[in-house]
Amino acid sequence: MAFVNDATLSLVLPVRDAAATLQAVVMECLAVAPCYFTDCEIIIVDDGSRDATPTIMNNLAAMHDPVMVIHHEHAHGFGRALRDGWSAARGDYVLFLDVGGAVAPGEMARLLPYLESFDVVMGSRMHADKSLETRLINFIFDLDIRDVGCHFGLLRTNALDCLQIEASSALILAELYAKAKRQGVTLVQVGVQSDVSRTTNASHAFTIYSSPGALWDGFNLWLRRRQSPDLETRADRRRPRWRQLAAAGAGTVAIAGGVWLLRRRSLPRS
Secondary structure, eight states, X not given: OOOEEEEEEEEEEEESSOTTTHHHHHHHHHHHGGGTEEEEEEEEEEESOSSSHHHHHHHHHHHOTTEEEEEESSOOOHHHHHHHHHHHOOSSEEEEEOTTSSXXXXXXXXXXXXXXXXXXXXXXXXXXXXXXXXXXXXXXXXXXXXXTTOOEEXXXXXXXXXXXXXXXXXXXXXXXXHHHHHHTOOEEEEEEOOOXXXXXXXXXXXHSSOSHHHHHHHHHHHHHHHHOTTTOOHHHHHSOHHHHHXXXXXXXXXXHHHHHHHHHHHSXXX
């Protein structure tokens, strides 16, 4: 793999209740990033953890110069934590990953070659069937995401400035895909290896599409897509206003139904 000369990488790690895995993942990041970038920083954003995560973060920042931390006193959502990390990033490139997810930091090696041709390189877990949430989001927003549950991607920092992402929930990645498509930001999806033994329940609870904010983010994303002339079909432009509103309501109900199903799936069975 080619070395990226004179470039800084910002690794953004949104976390909540990640005490079991955080230190190990940060140490992996510290070992891997210098293999490809001349400089790096690791930004850990705690979204209202109730375990020892804040203490572990602070200790890591005290022991390792590249590590900086951001604390949310209360939980605001995966998207908000990710956006705050992006805002603090000073690197030429940003890598984001889920510290409790199945993808290891070293998988960035699969994404790096695509940065020569694309602004955004998103990971999708190889050999993974499309999940219910992926199918639901693709259907509602007319996207072609392969794996919406893979929170692993590498971006040019200036591309983030163009996209102006606003979501606070886990739908932030759907917004990223939709806005990249609309604004001509080049995006590619690349297969990455995953290891289910790395996945933690705390991470799943953090990133699941089950917060009230997901409903608002979903409706806002759907409405913005409908208002965008370059994505509307001729049939959409001829559709009466009352039918557009009815479709918006149907989309909201579909998201709510999906959230309900996903919450049931994430609850422990008695």
